[in-house]
Amino acid sequence: MGFIAESSSSPRPPRLPHGTRDSRKHTPKPDMRGLYQRAIKESFVKLHPRTAVKNPVMFVVWVGTIVTFLMTLNPNLFGTIQADVNQQRLLNGLITLILFFTVLFANFAEAVAEGRGKAQADSLRATRSDTIARKILPDGSITEISSTQLRRGDLVKVIAGDTIPADGEVIEGIGSVDESAITGESAPVLKQPGTDIASSVTGGTRLLSDELKIRITADPGQGFIDRMIALVEGAERTKTPNEIALTVLLAVLTQVFLIVVATIPPFADYIAKFISTIYGAEAGNSLRAGASVAILISLLVALIPTTIGGLLSAIGIAGMDRVAQFNVIATSGRAVEACGDINTLVLDKTGTITLGNRMADEFIPVNGHSLEEVARISLIASLFDDTPEGRSIVKLAQKLGVSADIDIDKAEGVEFSAKTRMSGTNLPNGKQVRKGAVDAIKGFVRSRGGRIPPELDAAYERVSRLGGTPLAVCENDDIYGVIYLKDIVKPGLRERFDQLRRMGVRTIMLTGDNRITAAVIAQEAGVDDFIAEATPEDKIEVIRSEQSQGKLVAMTGDGTNDAPALAQANVGLAMNSGTQAAKEAANMVDLDSDPTKLIDLVTIGKQLLITRGALTTFSIANDIAKYFAIIPTIFAAAGIGALNIMGLKSAQSAILSALIYNALIIPALIPLALKGVKFLPLSADQLLRRNILIFGVGGVIAPFIAIKLIDIVLPLS
Amino acid sequence: MKYFYGQTIPAIEQITEIWLTWRKQKLPLYLFLAMCFNVAIAPIVYAATNEQLSRTQAWALGLLGLVTVGLSIYLFFVMFVPEKF
Numbered sequence: 001m002g003f004i005a006e007s008s009s010s011p012r013p014p015r016l017p018h019g020t021r022d023s024r025k026h027t028p029k030p031d032m033r034g035l036y037q038r039a040i041k042e043s044f045v046k047l048h049p050r051t052a053v054k055n056p057v058m059f060v061v062w063v064g065t066i067v068t069f070l071m072t073l074n075p076n077l078f079g080t081i082q083a084d085v086n087q088q089r090l091l092n093g094l095i096t097l098i099l100f101f102t103v104l105f106a107n108f109a110e111a112v113a114e115g116r117g118k119a120q121a122d123s124l125r126a127t128r129s130d131t132i133a134r135k136i137l138p139d140g141s142i143t144e145i146s147s148t149q150l151r152r153g154d155l156v157k158v159i160a161g162d163t164i165p166a167d168g169e170v171i172e173g174i175g176s177v178d179e180s181a182i183t184g185e186s187a188p189v190l191k192q193p194g195t196d197i198a199s200s201v202t203g204g205t206r207l208l209s210d211e212l213k214i215r216i217t218a219d220p221g222q223g224f225i226d227r228m229i230a231l232v233e234g235a236e237r238t239k240t241p242n243e244i245a246l247t248v249l250l251a252v253l254t255q256v257f258l259i260v261v262a263t264i265p266p267f268a269d270y271i272a273k274f275i276s277t278i279y280g281a282e283a284g285n286s287l288r289a290g291a292s293v294a295i296l297i298s299l300l301v302a303l304i305p306t307t308i309g310g311l312l313s314a315i316g317i318a319g320m321d322r323v324a325q326f327n328v329i330a331t332s333g334r335a336v337e338a339c340g341d342i343n344t345l346v347l348d349k350t351g352t353i354t355l356g357n358r359m360a361d362e363f364i365p366v367n368g369h370s371l372e373e374v375a376r377i378s379l380i381a382s383l384f385d386d387t388p389e390g391r392s393i394v395k396l397a398q399k400l401g402v403s404a405d406i407d408i409d410k411a412e413g414v415e416f417s418a419k420t421r422m423s424g425t426n427l428p429n430g431k432q433v434r435k436g437a438v439d440a441i442k443g444f445v446r447s448r449g450g451r452i453p454p455e456l457d458a459a460y461e462r463v464s465r466l467g468g469t470p471l472a473v474c475e476n477d478d479i480y481g482v483i484y485l486k487d488i489v490k491p492g493l494r495e496r497f498d499q500l501r502r503m504g505v506r507t508i509m510l511t512g513d514n515r516i517t518a519a520v521i522a523q524e525a526g527v528d529d530f531i532a533e534a535t536p537e538d539k540i541e542v543i544r545s546e547q548s549q550g551k552l553v554a555m556t557g558d559g560t561n562d563a564p565a566l567a568q569a570n571v572g573l574a575m576n577s578g579t580q581a582a583k584e585a586a587n588m589v590d591l592d593s594d595p596t597k598l599i600d601l602v603t604i605g606k607q608l609l610i611t612r613g614a615l616t617t618f619s620i621a622n623d624i625a626k627y628f629a630i631i632p633t634i635f636a637a638a639g640i641g642a643l644n645i646m647g648l649k650s651a652q653s654a655i656l657s658a659l660i661y662n663a664l665i666i667p668a669l670i671p672l673a674l675k676g677v678k679f680l681p682l683s684a685d686q687l688l689r690r691n692i693l694i695f696g697v698g699g700v701i702a703p704f705i706a707i708k709l710i711d712i713v714l715p716l717s
Numbered sequence: 718m719k720y721f722y723g724q725t726i727p728a729i730e731q732i733t734e735i736w737l738t739w740r741k742q743k744l745p746l747y748l749f750l751a752m753c754f755n756v757a758i759a760p761i762v763y764a765a766t767n768e769q770l771s772r773t774q775a776w777a778l779g780l781l782g783l784v785t786v787g788l789s790i791y792l793f794f795v796m797f798v799p800e801k802f
Contacts, residue, residue, distance in 0.1 A: 049744055054802050056795045060788060067781065077777045079770060244799045251795035258792065262785050293781065 035115045042114070043107035056251050057309025058106045060258070064297040065099040071294050072096050078293045082285045091652055092294045098659040099301060105666040106310025113317035113674060120324045121229040133165035134158070136213070147203070148220045159211040166203040166220070169193075169580050172213035178206045179576070189577065200580045217580045240337040242609060243316055246308070246616065253620075254304045261300040265291045271638055283637045290634035295655060299634070302626040302658045307619035308612075310666045311673040315615065318674040319608035326600060327591040328573070335587035338570050339605025342505055343551035345598060346542055346569070349511035349518070352556060352595035353525045354487040357388035358469055360396040361486035364462070367453040367479050374481035375402040378473045381424045381435035384413025389485055390423075393435075433475050438514075441472035441479065450477025464516030467524055487521060494526040496599050499681030501528065505602060506551075508542060510534040536561035543568050554602065556595040557582055573598050607676040610687065614677045614695040615669060621699025622665070629658040629707050646704060648711045657710040661703055751787070755779045 046052065052062050071077050075088040131147045136155040147165035150156065158164055160175070176188035179202065188208050193199050201214060218226075239247065268291035276284030289295075316333060323330050330336050347353055363374040379397035382390040383404060407428055414434070416423035422436020422444065434444055438460045442452055456472065459482040463470035469485040497507050509530040511518045518532035531538055539555065543565055546553045554571035557563070558578030563585035566572030574586035575593040583589050590597050625646075632643035633654035648654040682690065740746070755776060762782070763775035770778065795802050 053791075056792060056802055059791070063784060063788060067784070070777075077774065078781060079774055079778070239800050239802075247799040247802055248796050251792050251799070255789060255792040255796070258785070258789055 039111035039115050042111035046107040062103050068096040068294050102663040109314040109670045113314035131163045131165050150216050152219050154216045158207045160209050164201050164205050166216050167218040168214040168216045170199045170212050171215050175210035175212045176208045240333045257303040286637040298655045305619040308616045314673045329589045331587050339601045340609040341552050342554045344546045344553045345507045346555040358485040359392040362484035364459040365481040366455040369480045375400045377480045380404050381433045435471050435473040438472045448477035467520035489525045497526040539565040607679040611677045614691050618695040618699035622703045625703035626658045629654045646708045653716040657707045661706045751783050
């Protein structure tokens with residue numbers, strides 16, 4: 001009969017790391033003042049040919065604008081026109097103006113996204129400023145230099161109140177560090193050398209107490225915050241594979257339409273000659289006028305995918321920006337995009353799926369011992385254990401009114417190690433008290449000639465089936481019982497894993513726990529698969545095995561032993577509280593050190609890809625309406641006037657309406673490009689159907705209505 | 718000989734300087750090359766249109782053709798080396 005802790009039924013909601021996601025303060029909010037004024041100025045700067053040539057679709061529009069401008073100056077530049085020259089000049093002028101604004105709007109979209117990225121970079125930059133560092137010279141003396149002069153490998157001394165000058169690793173001293181400048185978390189973090197997690201410090205954070213000796217691990221400008229600044233500012237922005245594929249598609253479409261439009265005049269001339277003989281010279285001239293250079297340029301601009309061409313880079317920059325707002329530092333746009341293609345998530349159990357701190361919930365006596373005896377031995381075994389688990393055992397034992405009754409000054413603590421898988425206390429009378437994994441304690445007892453009581457396995461199984469971690473306790477060769485360490489699955493995770501499953505993402509839980517415990521937790525959390533009794537090597541093995549099936553894998557990690565797996569994974573998310581090795585191996589670093597954020601990153605990545613796909617579909621679907629607006633009206637003389645299903649007033653009005661729509665749709669879609677298409681956790685098929693309906697069918701219908709409305713409003717006959 | 722070198726070397730220097738300036742400013746160079754190329758194309762356009770176009774119009778149309786072909790080559794370049802754009 002065991003003792004059940006009453007405190008476990010407390011109605012208080014479980015604590016998430018650093019509070020709930022919504023309540024968490026992220027990196028200093030970017031200053032967006034003057035963003036639009038700067039963007040307007042920047043959109044004119046981007047008209048420079050050297051910049052314009054980087055966007056193939058808009059460059060074609062830009063060249064078209066120059067040609068129509070020349071035709072505004074001289075309407076007869078490419079052939080003598082039959083119509084009124086002033087009227088033609090006015091039409092050419094209007095076309096030039098609309099095309100110019102089309103280019104300007106596309107530049108504006110990019111400039112707004114870049115401006116937001118720059119503001120984000122400025123807020124990141126504000127977290128680190130030049131400080132005076134106390135560099136320790138080889139002879140042990142200290143010299144004060146600027147933090148920008150520090151190099152990788154330098155040793156610095158930081159005392160309470162100082163700002164840590166650069167990213168580094170604590171090699172001496174213990175001190176609490178305020179990391180709120182980068183994480184928003186106000187509680188100080190203890191930093192000390194040797195430990196896997198707590199030895200790494202970030203430049204720009206502040207030491208609150210004591211003093212530390214730090215080895216610098218990054219050259220100036222090479223810290224991970226510096227890399228992120230360069231990335232969000234666009235200085236090191238290289239095209240992602242998806243962007244490259246889309247650029248090729250847009251270039252192909254533009255090329256096809258360029259060839260089609262450039263070859264229209266000979267056909268038009270041939271048909272005009274034919275029509276002239278039947279309907280008279282006027283009909284033929286009307287057809288030739290329809291194939292005039294300014295109108296052909298308008299047709300080309302209306303047909304090429306200007307909407308997505310103008311918004312493509314803005315979508316990519318906004319995606320990076322969203323990741324930065326989430327307090328995650330990505331070292332490449334490729335990593336953000338890869339998040340959207342992830343097939344498998346490899347997650348650690350502790351800290352990711354369950355709350356990090358396992359709490360002692362029950363003592364289960366075996367071998368004829370009483371509950372008080374097990375509690376006392378457990379208390380003695382945990383006297384030197386500073387982990388949350390150890391403290392919870394002490395608390396539970398004290399709650400039972402048990403005391404250790406030993407001279408603690410003469411006792412010796414035995415630390416936990418991965419090799420022995422147990423910890424404990426060596427008593428002054430020579431007795432050894434241990435607690436640890438049941439297998440490890442069995443081995444310890446057997447080595448001292450002890451007997452394994454049959455109830456031990458039953459207690460072990462019982463705890464495992466409850467999803468808890470069983471720890472056996474013994475004194476020399478005598479096993480006293482089992483401690484039930486209760487694991488709490490983070491609230492809301494089951495729903496999120498369900499969402500991921502619907503999106504086609506498989507989740508694998510890795511845990512050092514035994515198979516029964518792992519199975520119970522896996523079922524409770526709703527993960528698709530689990531690997532029990534996993535070693536760090538298993539992580540890299542599972543990643544390799546998934547990748548060999550052509551899948552993209554994401555994982556989180558914080559320890560040095562996670563570094564190879566983080567490097568192997570397609571998306572490796574390291575915790576900011578993790579070691580420098582882990583952070584360098586990963587392609588993303590979470591400043592909040594919240595492993596569940598990987599799930600949010602998958603959502604952001606998918607949203608980025610969906611937004612790009614949706615706007616591409618919309619842009620191409622728009623062509624149908626523009627084609628029906630322009631072709632039947634300019635070639636009405638050829639007998640295709642009946643195709644003017646929108647009933648547009650005239651050829652001029654149809655062209656201007658289609659071009660005005662073409663130009664205005666770019667700024668109209670800027671908010672969507674920056675915010676991203678609303679993400680719904682649906683399967684790939686459902687998402688495809690939904691987006692084809694909204695952006696495909698919508699992209700066909702919307703321009704029909706908009707062009708007709710513009711045609712009605714335009715004062716042209 | 719002295720006279721010959723005295724006149725020629727500054728001329729070569731000037732040509733080199735102009736060439737280097739052109740290499741820095743690519744757009745004027747491309748426009749200049751297009752104009753040169755159009756010297757061959759414009760007469761063909763003029764001849765092909767049975768004098769329906771004036772010489773200026775034939776010249777402009779030749780240039781427009783070159784711009785169109787240039788754009789087409791540029792788009793092929795984008796297709797083959799998209800990461801540069």
